Amino acid sequence: MDENIQILTNEYLKPFHAFAINRTNNAHEAEELAQEIAYQCVAALRKQHNINDLNAFLWSVAHNVYKRWLYKKKHSQNKTESIEDNISYIENIPDVSASSNIEEKLAKSEDMQLLRRELALLTNFYRKTLVCFYYDELSIAEIASKLDLSAEMVKFYLQKGRIKLKENFIMSKEYGEKSFNPAPFAVYRGTLGMCSVDVWRIFSRKLPCQITLVCYDSPKKTDEICLETGVPAAYIEDEIKILVEAELLVCPVKNKYRTNFFILRKNALAQLKEQFMKMYGQYIPTIISAYEKYLPEMKQCGIFKYDAEDKRYAWVFENEAVNFDYSNLGIADEQYMTLADGAAGIVFAQEGAARDVGKDHCSICFKDGVNIHAAAVQNKHFQRQQNELCYSGNEKPSALYDTYRGETKNSDIELYAQLIEQGYAFKDGEKLVCDVAVSNEKSKKLFEKINGELASVLKPLCKEIYENVSKIVASTIPPQLKEYIHAYTATEIGFYANSYFIEALFNKGFVTLLEDDDKTPVSCWLEEF
Numbered sequence: 001m002d003e004n005i006q007i008l009t010n011e012y013l014k015p016f017h018a019f020a021i022n023r024t025n026n027a028h029e030a031e032e033l034a035q036e037i038a039y040q041c042v043a044a045l046r047k048q049h050n051i052n053d054l055n056a057f058l059w060s061v062a063h064n065v066y067k068r069w070l071y072k073k074k075h076s077q078n079k080t081e082s083i084e085d086n087i088s089y090i091e092n093i094p095d096v097s098a099s100s101n102i103e104e105k106l107a108k109s110e111d112m113q114l115l116r117r118e119l120a121l122l123t124n125f126y127r128k129t130l131v132c133f134y135y136d137e138l139s140i141a142e143i144a145s146k147l148d149l150s151a152e153m154v155k156f157y158l159q160k161g162r163i164k165l166k167e168n169f170i171m172s173k174e175y176g177e178k179s180f181n182p183a184p185f186a187v188y189r190g191t192l193g194m195c196s197v198d199v200w201r202i203f204s205r206k207l208p209c210q211i212t213l214v215c216y217d218s219p220k221k222t223d224e225i226c227l228e229t230g231v232p233a234a235y236i237e238d239e240i241k242i243l244v245e246a247e248l249l250v251c252p253v254k255n256k257y258r259t260n261f262f263i264l265r266k267n268a269l270a271q272l273k274e275q276f277m278k279m280y281g282q283y284i285p286t287i288i289s290a291y292e293k294y295l296p297e298m299k300q301c302g303i304f305k306y307d308a309e310d311k312r313y314a315w316v317f318e319n320e321a322v323n324f325d326y327s328n329l330g331i332a333d334e335q336y337m338t339l340a341d342g343a344a345g346i347v348f349a350q351e352g353a354a355r356d357v358g359k360d361h362c363s364i365c366f367k368d369g370v371n372i373h374a375a376a377v378q379n380k381h382f383q384r385q386q387n388e389l390c391y392s393g394n395e396k397p398s399a400l401y402d403t404y405r406g407e408t409k410n411s412d413i414e415l416y417a418q419l420i421e422q423g424y425a426f427k428d429g430e431k432l433v434c435d436v437a438v439s440n441e442k443s444k445k446l447f448e449k450i451n452g453e454l455a456s457v458l459k460p461l462c463k464e465i466y467e468n469v470s471k472i473v474a475s476t477i478p479p480q481l482k483e484y485i486h487a488y489t490a491t492e493i494g495f496y497a498n499s500y501f502i503e504a505l506f507n508k509g510f511v512t513l514l515e516d517d518d519k520t521p522v523s524c525w526l527e528e529f
Contacts, residue, residue, distance in 0.1 A: 039166055123233045178214065248260055304435075323498055423519025
């Protein structure tokens, strides 16, 4: 059957159109008749499986359709109002007065299911007018009032919607992969000021993520988005409205939508990672040599107030050592985009899961003239440590800093108990000891010296990375965002450099992950300013 339908589509549509032109008075009627013939041929092929002579079978259907068309044309009472007379394929839609048995039979039929699917994919007024006319049984005047359209526009949408429905029904396109296999999607945003557009909330659901992925490489019409996602137009239209209002989608061509932020697609993300891992493969031996050289001096800086193991200092070195030459990555204010609410910033996403490793500087407190940052490496292994320290407010980092200075207070006994339970501190006899590294004035001066030496090796490597990442961004960014290539390049490098630096150190065994039940806070630190 599928093979016969393919032959019909490829070889008979033009002959049917010529047949219709020879038997009608105008091009519009010919198009209507040809489409009706094609539809009825498809319906007949689906019912008849053993056909000896396909050519004779199809032309027999064509002549029968033409005879019915002449009969209807002759007996039509009102050609302008009676649009229903010209749409035999929707006669399968059950009348509300029909028996329930007939309605159930039609609802289960293959043609009815296909008809409903194609109707769901029609957009806006094409769909709404057909539904109002055939399902709700409203008159032209009632539809016009309900949809706030003129009677002529209702007739136009009914007629054009019917044509679109026939075309889609004959073509019988398949849903795209995202209808059953939505791609992972992670979104990020950085702004220079307060921004009211909550991109994380918008993209907390799969559908907006898939829409922006579908519309990324080229502008797409609503029905194309529907087909790729497998979602009816009524729902897609609401999502598009939200995305357009947030300026995450734009409409560069009438009725077509394109993503208005940079998405690092899977292949581009793989290229970016390859560039970084190649660079860090050359850089890590220098890191290891510098660590071994300066480890004795690090131990004299008071980073820990006890004799910590060398592996704890390896994590400190990872945090403090320069991992990229950021001197050429500055972004001027005018190089940021203006977001929907007027804030300047950058929104970008990656196709795939969120980055494996990152750093968060979340909790900030002021203690005796010193600004204290509680910070942590973020990945699936260290998420607990980050949440408990960085998102706990100021009291816990402040109490932990008191512990580091040996200035505990009776009023904070409950906090100290929590710090011990969560692994941030421990008891050495009667003494409470901070088990989190502290970046202090002495260690900062040491790392200024270390990073000066490292920079001479790192800087030439980074120049090549910038050029290659810029090419990746330029080759995949939507055309309306071309002026922001540098901003996105700098943002991508700043965002991923640390992740791949830590991954390269993992691969070399320089830093190691903990066992699941090990609470040692290797990934957390306090920083004095």
